[in-house]
Amino acid sequence: MKQRFASIRYRYIISHLNALFLTTVTILSILLTIYVLFSPNWLTSESIFLFIALYISLAFIFSFYVGFKSSGDLKERLDYLSVLITQFANGNYSSRVYSKEADELARIGNELNELGEKLQNQVKSLQRMADEKAELAKTAHKSAVIEERQRLARDLHDAVSQQLFALTMMSEAAVKQLESNPNLAKEQMKDVAAASLQAQTEMRALLLHLRPVHLSGDPLPKGITKLINELKQKSQIDFEVRIDEDLVLSETKEEHIFRIIQESLSNILRHASATEVTLNVTKRSNELFIHIRDNGKGFDVSNDNERKTSYGLKTMRERSEELGGTFTIRSNVNEGTYIDIRIPC
Incomplete structure (x- = not known):
């Protein structure tokens, strides 16, 4: 009920009644002043109060009627503006309101129409940008897939393919020397075994690269634990792992960190010849610390000629x-490698 009497229509009626009250008080004051000062025969106290009572009765009815009728057009136009704003709020930016008048409400309606047109154009621009972004993402994904395939093909050719060719040559040489020089044949077979072990390590590292980039719905600690357990079964490396189990990170951060660790372990398998690896993933204050250490043969960090290793390090740094x-x-030669990463949370 309180909300109803606060509407524009009842405010109009109240304003007319206020005018009625002020007019009545003014007329009554004038008549009483004339009565007191001049006391004319035609003006008596009874006639004054009769006139005021009759005036109030008629003026009240007229004020109520005129206020109710005159506010109808204003209320209707305000309702149109309210409906237009509701349409904008619901995303229907093509709605418009039109008025033949040239007052303030008509100006507000025209400004709302211009606002709706601008919002409609912005929505079209955003949709066009979203489509362009999706196309760019598809193109970038295709380029990344092609680049990764080329890199894997290059690695297979440069490493595994050459090692298999060497294995074939050494095996044929050992077979030829088996009867005439058994000792030489034995040494050559040892070389074959060592080369095959190296080829197997290379293949494991390449298969590690072919793992999915995402965590398949697992949290980061669980995904890293699965990866380490898999490597323990397929290699002779002793892993020492410490990961905070209560890590809460965004999906994007988890995938990037998982990929960084995956890349570092792949480099260790392929190049380090390490027997021990330490991996720590801990959160301190507002930063995430990742420490990766191996006791492998190391390398000269300032030497960029080792293309295969530097490619993996470049990817880790970019991520x-x-x-x-x-x-x-x-890292130093024969002193292992240490990697420290700090990421703000």
């Missing part, structure tokens, strides 16, 4: 920087 973090690597 770290995409997350707003820092990537630090320390």
Whole structure:
């Protein structure tokens, strides 16, 4: 009920009644002043109060009627504006309101029409940008797939293919020397065994690259644990792993961190010849710390000629920087490799 009497129509009626009250008080004051000062015969106290009573009765009815009728057009136009705003709120930016008058409400309606047109154009622009972004994402994905295939093909050719060719040559040489020089044949077979072990390590590293980039719905600690357990079964490396189980990260960060760790373990398998690997993933204050260490043969960090290793390190550094973090690597020949990554949470 309170809301109803607060409407524009009843405010109009109340304004007319206020005018009636002020007019009545003014007329009554004038008549009483004339009566007191001049006391004319035609003006008596009874006639004054009779006149005021009759005036109030008629004026009240007229004020109520005129206020109710005159506010109808204003209320209708305000309702049109309210409906237009509701349409905009619901996303229907093509709605418009039209008025023949040239007052303030008509100006507000025209401004709302212009606003709706601008919103409609912005929606079209956003949709066009979304389509363009989707096309760019598809193109980038295709380029990334092609680049990854080319890299894997290059690695297969440069590493595994050449090792298999060497195995074939050494095996044929050992067979020829088996009867005439058994000792030489034995040494050559040892070389065959070592080369086959190296080829097997290369293949495991390449298969590690072919794993899905995402975590398949698993949280980061569980995904890393699965990866380490798989590598324990397929290699002779002793892993020491410490991961905070209560890590809460966004899906994008988890995938990037998982891929960084995957890349580092692949590099260790292929190049380090390590027997021990330490992996720590801990959260301190507002930063995530990732520490990866191996006791392998190491390398000269300033030497960029080792193309295969530097490619993996470059990818890890780029992923770290995409997350707003820092990537630090320390390594020396025959002293192992240390990688420290700090990512803000």
